[in-house]
Amino acid sequence: MPFKRPAPLPSQSESQSSSSANLLSGSSKRPRLSPPPGKALPNVKLFIVQAKLNTSAISELFGLAEQHAKRLCNKPEDADVIVTAIGMRRRLERHIPWELAKHKAVVTPQWLRDSVKNGSSLPYDNYIAIQDLQDTIVQNCPECNCKPCACSPSSTSSYASSSLRHSQESLASATSATSPPTAIPAYLLPPSPPLETDITKLDYTSRYACQRASPLVCPNQALVHELDIIRQSRALEGEVRSALSYARAVSALKAYPHKITSMKQVEKLPYIGTKITGLVEEFIDGGHINEAETIRSSVRFQALSLFSSIYGIGPTTAQRLYDLGLRSLDELEVYYGVDSKTQTSIDSGIVEVEKESKRRHAKDEGDEGLGDTWIKIALGLREDLAIKIPRDEVEEMGRVVMRELDQLEHGCVSTIVGGYRRGKPESSDVDMVFTHPDASKIKGLCKRVVQRLHEGGMVSHVMHLSGFHAHNPLRTTHWDSLEKSLTVFILPPSSTFYRGTRRRLDLIFSPPELYWTAVVGWSGSIMFQRDLRQWAKDKHGMKFDSSGITRRYDSKVFFPKTEKEVFDLFELEWIDPTLRNADA
DNA sequence: TGGCAATACTG
């Protein structure tokens, strides 16, 4: 596209999932077996650090790994051998925790090439990538010259470890491409040395969440939880404005970097007015907030929360149901007439939702025709959808989707956004933003992938589908060309992560010029997002919505070429996604 | 006292 990167900087990123590794790993249901004979490294689990490699080297190495190694890992902790072109410790540490690296064989790309040529694993000695590691590695596996040295620990503990380290980068971006073989333009890949957030330039007293660093967990988390209860209650009761105020107070507190022990500290914080100041004070001396406790234990609050946890039921419907005297899910099911049999049949079948309720018989509906088929289905899904998704599984879902997508259109790029990208150890759903270097390949892709996933038994429900909105007809290339689909997804049984749990999966397809705008837009958190838009409007007279950034007075459209350019455009300091957790 | 993000879809 426009700018070309000076150097051959490619991508990196751990969660650099997919790539060809999984592309070959068999199509979901087909019982793939028989690892091709003649592998040079049949027992080696490899991880490739992409940083400092150009795209052709990446595809070469991925190709070799995929063909000759036992496995090409997505996470360094799963691997025995780490291949990297990086030579300095400091730099490597940006991609792999030092503690982890010390327990692995960290070697140069040449090791892989030579080993393959040699037909079997060569000693690491001559290929040590980092000088500081020389001793460790050698002593780490004294005798295994050729054997892949399963002696290094780790590899099993992948799970927990990756969830716990929400330390900036490393888990930052989960961008992946379906390529290697085809080069992907650099501007669609995440920056090679991940950007660092300069906390000192941020200001926790700012009125805008997009100027504050908000970690996943803050020093005043307990207080935040209390206030968030009140916020939820306000929202459920339909007091949206009040709820907004609590949400803002919460996000201001999330960015305050010290434990609050005196009211003096609070004075400088925005959005803490008379009412909330009182609540904070109460919390400081009592360790809790009375109103929050009351709400928590209130039957009404519990019922309303429960009801609105069902997809399609919001505050209003929840209240109505409550007023009807309903209190539990069982009662809801009775109310909506869920034959516990109907439910299971709906559950296992690959049902198509969307515009189902055709049969709106002019028959009886007296009380209200609200509920209906749709809510029934949502009720059946609730149990599964209430279960959080661990990062590992989020990544697996990403790989599976990319694998299918690649078969429809090679060369796509994607980023897993949402809470996952902000570093949450568990997500309630998975959001993915996709694009393709060739804008013309995007249109209709969303629908096609969803259909393919559906046919493959991976998408059971489509809550809604939106396609091309040729708003500005006139020759318009891009613009409102964002497609999205909200689905219910289930991993194929062939996946090692398969647990039969249905998950919410949102897919967003964006033309390449709008990719980074979309990624920013979908990375959240909600308050961060709102304030970003607010800031854009207040300070720059720009409109920032799901389909792009435009200047209000002349409607000029902007196409940031990187995520950081979005921040630059708005004159904001860069904030890593893991510091955009402005919600409770 | 007005404004609080901004849209898309369904009924």
Next chain:
DNA sequence: CAGTAT
């Protein structure tokens, strides 16, 4: 338009 969802 109200309600829900992103």
Next chain:
DNA sequence: GCCA
């Protein structure tokens, strides 16, 4: 419920 808070702010300009």
